Amino acid sequence: MAGEASKAIDKTILWGGGRSPFSVSYGKMMMWFFLVSDALTFSGLLVAYGYARHAYTGAWPIGEETFQSLPFLSGSYPLIYVAIMTFILIISSVTMVMSVEAGHRNDERGVIKWLGLTIIGGLFFLGSQAWEWSHFIHGTPGYIITADDSKMWLTEEIKKGQTAADVAGFGLIANRGEENEVEYTGQKAVDMYNARVHHVWGANVIENEYGPPQYGGFFFFITGFHGFHVFTGLLVNITVFVNIFKGTYRRRGHYEMVEKAGLYWHFIDLVWVFVFTFFYLV
Numbered sequence: 001m002a003g004e005a006s007k008a009i010d011k012t013i014l015w016g017g018g019r020s021p022f023s024v025s026y027g028k029m030m031m032w033f034f035l036v037s038d039a040l041t042f043s044g045l046l047v048a049y050g051y052a053r054h055a056y057t058g059a060w061p062i063g064e065e066t067f068q069s070l071p072f073l074s075g076s077y078p079l080i081y082v083a084i085m086t087f088i089l090i091i092s093s094v095t096m097v098m099s100v101e102a103g104h105r106n107d108e109r110g111v112i113k114w115l116g117l118t119i120i121g122g123l124f125f126l127g128s129q130a131w132e133w134s135h136f137i138h139g140t141p142g143y144i145i146t147a148d149d150s151k152m153w154l155t156e157e158i159k160k161g162q163t164a165a166d167v168a169g170f171g172l173i174a175n176r177g178e179e180n181e182v183e184y185t186g187q188k189a190v191d192m193y194n195a196r197v198h199h200v201w202g203a204n205v206i207e208n209e210y211g212p213p214q215y216g217g218f219f220f221f222i223t224g225f226h227g228f229h230v231f232t233g234l235l236v237n238i239t240v241f242v243n244i245f246k247g248t249y250r251r252r253g254h255y256e257m258v259e260k261a262g263l264y265w266h267f268i269d270l271v272w273v274f275v276f277t278f279f280y281l282v
Contacts, residue, residue, distance in 0.1 A: 027260055031264065042222075042274070049278060061211040081131075092121030092122055092265070095121065130227075222279070
């Protein structure tokens with residue numbers, strides 16, 4: 001009201017410290033600081049990947065043709081398996097929300113149930129990522145590069161160590177899946193096999209059958225970096241899970257540690273959405 005003297009905040013309250021300016025605990029504030037810095041790291045990696053793809057003038061690998069690792073049905077349903085593992089990771093974020101909500105109500109049994117499901121989902125995702133890596137590294141048996149840098153495929157699967165004599169019986173296919181596909185057999189296939197530069201089996205950080213070398217490097221580093229975060233998140237969740245059974249948070253009277261672990265887990269899920277989009281969809 002006009003004329004009324006303004007009420008000044010006591011200096012001991014204003015400058016005395018001991019109060020969070022954002023009404024959050026020190027632990028949650030530090031977790032947010034860490035997540036912001038980690039988000040900048042992932043952003044830099046994805047921007048670098050995007051720039052490398054934009055600057056490359058040749059053909060860039062296509063997700064549907066590269067990732068066909070559905071167990072026991074490889075090559076039949078492209079991107080289905082990575083879609084399943086992505087869905088499981090998103091569901092694990094939902095179960096983490098339920099675990100945090102149960103913690104707010106001091107419902108220990110609810111925290112245990114939902115956090116346990118979160119851990120199971122994380123283990124499935126991490127195992128699936130290892131499967132994806134194995135398939136990516138193993139590659140497509142029978143793929144070679146010839147002396148003129150053209151791509152050839154063997155008509156049947158051929159194993160490492162087989163010789164040109166084996167090729168005469170297998171045959172080679174050029175332009176596989178295209179209208180001008182042609183098959184070479186007999187001596188012609190042997191001659192073309194002998195003229196090869198080298199076999200390309202799967203992928204590593206130096207070369208890969210899917211495209212330019214930098215593609216494999218970015219894939220291993222970015223998905224591996226994210227996988228390391230998932231592994232770390234699982235360790236945190238398992239530690240919290242064990243502490244719940246030991247009654248640590250019951251004695252404290254709150255389950256804030258579950259909420260802090262949840263912040264990290266949600267961040268992992270969010271980052272994967274961008275990694276999934278960059279490598280598998282575009």
